[in-house]
Amino acid sequence: EANAVRLSHGYGMLYLPLMVIRDQKLIEKHAKAAGLGDVTTNWATLDGGNVINDAMLSGNLDIAGTGAPGFITLWSKANGIPRSEVIGLGALSTASLWLNTNNPNIKSLKDFTPKDKIAIPGIKTSLSAVVLQMAAAKEFGHANYAKLDPLTVSLGHPEAVGALLSGKTEITAHFTSPPFSYQEAKDPRITRVLSSTAVLGNITLDVVFAMKQFTVQNPKLTQAFVAAQEEANAYIARDRKGAAETFLRVSKIKLTQAEVEAMLADPDNQFSTTPVGIMQYVDFMGLAGTIKTRPKAWSELFIDSVKSRKGS
Amino acid sequence: MKNAELASQAGNGPVPLLEIDNVTLQYKTTEHLVTAAQDVSFKVYPADRYILLGPSGCGKSTLLKAIGGYMKPVQGRILLNGVEVREPNPERMMVFQEFDQLLPWKTVRENVEFALEASGRLQGKAAAERAAYYIDKVGLAKFIDSYPHTLSGGMKQRVSIARGMAMEPAVLLMDEPFAALDALTRRKMQDELLRLWDDTRFTVLFVTHSIEEAIRIGTRILLLTPHPGQVKAELNSIPAAEMGSASQVALETRINDMLFAQH
């Protein structure tokens, strides 16, 4: 088995378990325990699902966290191409995406007019885009899942926050994740139109995945990673203060300890390896035509050790 | 005051068209300061065919450029009709010494026409006719639609001459215009210039390095010392009728001696 493993995590709160793993060198610890000797880890910080896909497919990355819809798309595309097949190692995190607005007239999705613009960070297969479509499907009926698409514009989170708070641009709403959602909510002029958990429940937003080849060739290492993630999740649940410190240290984000702890205290933010609601995405994306190959059950997407969980 | 001045001069003879008054010309390069002409004074009267003669590098081209308005003297003044020369003007048309003075993106015809049109002298058909006339005069009718880069050195110079003459300016400044021409062509060009002068009596300042040409073309000849150029003498030339006679030989010898004597 390999004695080095390359991983990547993204930027926000959703990646906290990976940050804890990195910070506490949990992979090294569990690999040693599994008798793999000294395993080294290389961490990259990658932004954007596309780059993660490319890095994975080009063999530059072994394990990465990414949004569930992006992972499902990749799985579906690569299914049946042996050298490209990917597999999930488990869920990463659950949180609530908030649709914030600076337009006082907007109270629900129905109130959006053609003059409003909703900023989301990506399109089609990005987490926010899919979740927003799913919410629209709930609100307007399945056939109208794309009803809000003409209003959405793709804009990075930071710019969107600036634009929304300034009120000087045509951006009137922003569909975003913590910490950006919290940051906006601090402003009294901002109201929340929608919280994804309220509409869709606590479904998994981000997952961890790897190339199938990797898990086949490195079964012990894979297990070591899963064990590390379990330990990290346990640590976060056990020591909110320590987790918050880790987050601040690794992400270098400029929030106060108290703010991060408050976010962690939010019951919507959960860290578990058990995938929840994967089939909701699959069904939706299948109907929307985003994916052609559909798994019959969520467990098809994940490694054996996760299959026994009570996922959905 | 200006009028008074002019009047007082008028008492002594005709008013000079061009007055070069104690002019010093310098080039500033990154390394040194080169003085090209020093304390040069002379006067050119209307209808003069004024020759600048002097050894290579003595500042003839520089003087001509200053008169054209392309360069400011560091000392002294250049007056045209009593007014200081400040910038170039089509009334002081220049035939440069360089081969690259034709616009490469225009044919021979267009080069001459463009000069006439851009300077506002003539437009359209009138410009075209005048251009064709002078191009024919310099023997390039066959090459009228050629681009400059397809011409020989002498042919390029002839186009410049045609252009200068076609402008029919009040003052024509010519810097060794015939240098690259063979004996025969050169003689034809000289005759053309004299014929044109006979017609319109413009004023011409003419740089040459050929003593014979100076005598043939000029009415008055300015001799300059070697670098930095200073005025050595201002001589009268001989009438056209006396060309080939003993007086031509005498003048030639005299100029020759003056130039040689400086060494």
Next chain:
Amino acid sequence: MKNAELASQAGNGPVPLLEIDNVTLQYKTTEHLVTAAQDVSFKVYPADRYILLGPSGCGKSTLLKAIGGYMKPVQGRILLNGVEVREPNPERMMVFQEFDQLLPWKTVRENVEFALEASGRLQGKAAAERAAYYIDKVGLAKFIDSYPHTLSGGMKQRVSIARGMAMEPAVLLMDEPFAALDALTRRKMQDELLRLWDDTRFTVLFVTHSIEEAIRIGTRILLLTPHPGQVKAELNSIPAAEMGSASQVALETRINDMLFAQH
């Protein structure tokens, strides 16, 4: 076979250094095909001072460029020592007609030194000494460290002459090298060229448009017709001792007549 050929020629006299054999030269432009020289044949023998004389645009420069190896004839052959000329070579050093033949990024001294060093003739100190010697000969010692753009037209030409002479090539190709020079400087340059020839007896091909210069400098004179250039005559010049005598005047008149007659 080549040897046999040479031997057979040797029976009839010396072997020609350069053979221009029925050469036609053309330029292809986007618009037309210009014939610059047509069916030109002549032979140059070692130590000849061979003059090309002809009206402006008759193809003198083009012929020289073809001999230099810069242009291929569309017909005929140019042989140097019996071998076809295919490319330029420092042994056939060229002094071009253009003013922009000096490398603007090198000073006068560097321009001459670089020619010597790049062509592998001389290196280091030897090159520096030779360069300084010839620059002094053309009267530019004072300007040895100047960049070309700060020189007058005539000064630039003199640098090119110094460079050409400093190379001391087997064949020196000179295209109107003295055109921009005043009478005095020109005379000095001519003398310098003759003195150098006296020392090393190189072969020189010299384009000029001055009949007097042709007689003074040349041992043999090729007369070309106007455009497109064809051979009109190949004349012998007169010995230096006879310059200024009646035979000079006679030859001058004869050449003059031949050139004029073509019109």
Next chain:
Amino acid sequence: MSAALKTPPPASQAQPYERAEIVRQPAVHDAAAIQRPLSTFENLYRHGGVRKVVILLLLALVWEVYGRWLDNALLFPSFSDTVRAFFAGIGSGVLIDRAGVSMKTLLIGYGIGIGLATLLTTLAISSRIGTDFLETLTSMFNPLPAIALLPLALIWFGLGNGSIIFVLVHSVLWAVALNTHAGFRGVSQTMRMVGQNYGLKGFKLVRLILIPAAFGSILTGLKVGWAFAWRTLIAAELVFGVSSGSGGLGWYIFENRNQLETANVFAGLFFVILIGLCVENFIFATIERKTIRRWGMQNH
């Protein structure tokens, strides 16, 4: 040439060979009829189009072989896959539409960029302070990535075309201005004096003398600007694009990338390449042939 070197150095007192004079009566015949014959290969080789097609075929072959060898279609499809996706895109009309949208935006941005560059360089060439101004602006703004302009673009133009054009102008302006200004400065003093002699000044001098005289540099600037405009457009459509069906090629590429339709991504890029080749070989090459080449300002 070794032949020349073989010549024995002439003996110091060698005399020129004395020989008889020759006088000829030049025959007049049609020299224009004389042409050097060329072999078939030479003829083919002489034809620029043939040479370029060969190069393109070779490049396509390399792509195909490498793509197949790599066998990683999700990351890097082969040439044939790309071409197939390209024709499918063309067939369905999507690619044409998208390219149309991009082209329109591009031309507007390119045009404005060139206009501003003309203005700035005219100012620059007319006065010293103008030169300093241009130099300072160029050295400051040219290295700035589009991201730096994003906030201002959002405030001034909002999302969509306005901002894209703003960013496009930023990518075209400086490159064109730099080349144009350098070209102007390289125009010989004599040429400038000739223009002044005709009484031309300011913008007229620039238009009638400096622009044609510096046309080679300007054309290079236009080429570089054109290429950078494309690069920027594709990137900018991702950032500023509006997610309705109205996007351009950049949006098409981005959409397909998100859906991992890699062959379509490369089909989009392939279209960009094709447009680049066409513009170079039909537009720029023609301009070059009709101007600087014809004027003898470009050799070879």
Next chain:
Amino acid sequence: MSAALKTPPPASQAQPYERAEIVRQPAVHDAAAIQRPLSTFENLYRHGGVRKVVILLLLALVWEVYGRWLDNALLFPSFSDTVRAFFAGIGSGVLIDRAGVSMKTLLIGYGIGIGLATLLTTLAISSRIGTDFLETLTSMFNPLPAIALLPLALIWFGLGNGSIIFVLVHSVLWAVALNTHAGFRGVSQTMRMVGQNYGLKGFKLVRLILIPAAFGSILTGLKVGWAFAWRTLIAAELVFGVSSGSGGLGWYIFENRNQLETANVFAGLFFVILIGLCVENFIFATIERKTIRRWGMQNH
């Protein structure tokens, strides 16, 4: 000049004024001592540095005023905020570190790009097929955004510096090659013939004749390439991420962007601007002064 126009057209039989001859004994005195005096303003104005500083101050003022008026520090901080953040960043050493990392990567990419451009243009100038090759490659690849290279970059160089340098080379190479090649082609036939006359060929001819003769164009290419290298670097650092704490300025900007530390983002960009100004005014300007200006190949 109206004065000239006032001259009455000379009467057709006007005779030149007959006057006495003059013969002088030229005095020799030191003409170099003669200098045209300049006013203080003229003296200040003549100094390029002074003019540029004035322009910079004005630009800073505009930024400050607009920033304050906009009053939207999250989107567009004022000049003073930016400068404060800049000095804080410098003080803490972070900015210097990050700039150091970027600069190193940049110089490597820039160097390789220039090297490849030299190679390609040398090939291009030596043969027709080389010219076609360069033209084809340039028109194909120059318009391609970095995204098109990403898959290949990842396959060949993996995550990190290798790929960034690859993308940098792509942004430098074509612009430099285009300018250099155009410069080479603009070298006069005479200059080329002079080089050939010395027996120079191939790379020697390029190095000793064509490069100096085309130096103006080459310098422009280097300037454009330099600027685009910066743009690309900043963008590429975002895409390729960092494997450890070793990111450059692009990463610094990205991090701070995510943290909504807009002043820091602009401090990073401000550093890019400063570097641009320094490189232009100290490096490129010096090169220009010591080469093309000195050689009379650049006017004004």
